[in-house]
Amino acid sequence: MADQDLTREKTVEIMREQRFVMLSSVTADGKIVSHPMTPQQVEDDASVWFFLGKQGGQADALAANPHVNLAFAETGSWLSVAGTVQYVEDRAKTEELWDGQVEAYFPGGLEDPNLGLVKFTADSAEYWGIPGNKAVAGAKIMWSKVAGTEAPGVAGTVEL
Template sequence: MMTDQTLSQQDVVDKLRDTDVVMLTTALPDGTLLSHPMTIQGVDDDVDVWFFVGLQGDQADALRHGPHVNLAIADAGSWLSVAGHAEFIDDRAVIDQLWNEQARAYFPDGKDDPNLGLMRVTSDSAQFWGLPGGKVAGLAQIVKSKVTGDRPPGGTATTEL
């Protein structure tokens, strides 16, 4: 994904498209951070990330209070953090385009469920930490570093989106 400690917008898009679930962190009105696993419904080339979200509850209330969010992904040997802002979008065509039967587990009335909300996270910046060689090599390097006491190779990169 990353070469010479650089991170491109396309790298971030590819990583998000290769991931089903992210941790979405929001802040409650009192400043308490709240994280939930969220299933990605779509990622566009501008690093806008689409989710279905319940319109009622702590998470929706937090998003209405403060739209700043963080998306986090962790694989063996690599981590991606994306900072952005969320907004609820009222667009039936996008809901129709992104709808899948897996979403019905959370919204039993389907696309017409009154609790179904469509949320877009517009990404502002991303930071990647990773070990060279991908997931299997990264895991092996982590294990080796624990045995030898050495620090595993790797690097970090940040990009504005």
């Protein structure tokens, strides 16, 4: 796999293309756990906004250790972004990001007492992938298996 220069701009582009992400955190007893999340917004500086309950195991883990990882994946490419999270009290931002799908998790709407706004601040990112769309990536992977060659792809790292 060839090395590629990964930039903040490319990282943000990849992050914005994905509807779902896995957020991994560390529990108080040291276990690494991952939860599927929907980014509400990805900023130009690679920070990400999420809605997350203020109560429960995930909230407890984030309060004890705000260091987390976001994992983005699709056929043939993966992006891992390390950073920290914090709950933010910002009514205007909450209203800006609110959509009808969020209400399924917070039935009290914007007034739900468990509704929390979380900001992820990125520190670094690592990328592994095959250039091209999903079909191209799948074909390249299959061809490398048939041909008995090294899997095609690039890898890169960036400090954000």
